[in-house]
Amino acid sequence: MTCASRGICLITARNICKEYCDASEKIVIFDNLNFTIHSGETIALMGQSGAGKSTLLHLLGGFDKPESGHIEINSQSISSMSDARLSRFRRQFLGMVFQQYNLIPSLTARDNISFVRRLNGLPAEDEFTRELVHALQLQDRLDHYPSQLSGGEQQRVAIARAIATQPLLILADEPTGNLDEQTAAQVMTMLMRAVALQQSTLLLVTHSPTTASYLDKTWRLEQGQLLC
Numbered sequence: 001m002t003c004a005s006r007g008i009c010l011i012t013a014r015n016i017c018k019e020y021c022d023a024s025e026k027i028v029i030f031d032n033l034n035f036t037i038h039s040g041e042t043i044a045l046m047g048q049s050g051a052g053k054s055t056l057l058h059l060l061g062g063f064d065k066p067e068s069g070h071i072e073i074n075s076q077s078i079s080s081m082s083d084a085r086l087s088r089f090r091r092q093f094l095g096m097v098f099q100q101y102n103l104i105p106s107l108t109a110r111d112n113i114s115f116v117r118r119l120n121g122l123p124a125e126d127e128f129t130r131e132l133v134h135a136l137q138l139q140d141r142l143d144h145y146p147s148q149l150s151g152g153e154q155q156r157v158a159i160a161r162a163i164a165t166q167p168l169l170i171l172a173d174e175p176t177g178n179l180d181e182q183t184a185a186q187v188m189t190m191l192m193r194a195v196a197l198q199q200s201t202l203l204l205v206t207h208s209p210t211t212a213s214y215l216d217k218t219w220r221l222e223q224g225q226l227l228c
């Protein structure tokens with residue numbers, strides 16, 4: 001499968017096979033999945049619940065490994081990286097919004113956001129992060145811990161954290177899933193602004209056609225195949 005040519009090829013996935021096994025059964029999620037994503041593309045990934053969308057994001061972020069096949073991001077093979085190299089790679093290139101948010105419970109919202117910036121040698125705050133916090137309407141919740149935030153607020157902190165370092169690649173798993181329509185629109189506007197500013201590449205899982213409409217194109221995952 002080829003994607004519209006735009007920028008350099010950022011992600012190449014070749015012959016990806018992924019399955020989950022438990023005591024009673026084996027579920028094949030992908031059997032020989034192939035695709036490329038070019039730098040600067042913004043792609044909505046849709047498909048039925050259980051189709052494997054989160055699994056694909058986790059493979060691309062190096063949080064899980066395929067049984068076989070090869071994933072290259074920015075000319076680096078993430079399938080064969082050591083854990084230490086993978087951590088460095090994620091810190092430098094990747095912003096990830098997890099479906100379960102994965103905020104650090106012992107840090108305030110402010111520190112969850114600034115932590116990743118400090119790891120990258122950036123100042124804890126600057127004009128961009130202040131604008132980000134305002135656009136995501138988090139300014140009054142910055143000193144709260146994740147347990148003191150609503151689901152939607154935690155989701156917005158997770159989004160702020162993912163884009164606070166202006167990464168080259170953003171993988172977002174249902175980033176508007178817990179938000180009302182108006183907040184979802186504000187979040188998507190800010191996310192797309194951040195993406196445009198940095199010319200980041202965005203792969204975003206969503207069940208919402210409205211959210212998908214903010215991105216350049218939509219892919220569907222069906223029965224282990226990507227339909228572009």
Ligand SMILES: Nc1ncnc2c1ncn2[C@@H]1O[C@H](COP(=O)(O)OP(=O)(O)OP(=O)(O)O)[C@@H](O)[C@H]1O
Pocket residue numbers: 020021022027029047048049050051052053054055056
């Ligand atoms: N660790 C695991 N062990 C066993 N099966 C798993 C595991 N993780 C995911 N699965 C199964 O793999 C399939 C794909 O899951 P995945 O979370 O990727 O789907 P999804 O498309 O993101 O779904 P949703 O839209 O509901 O979030 C599902 O059938 C799920 O139950």
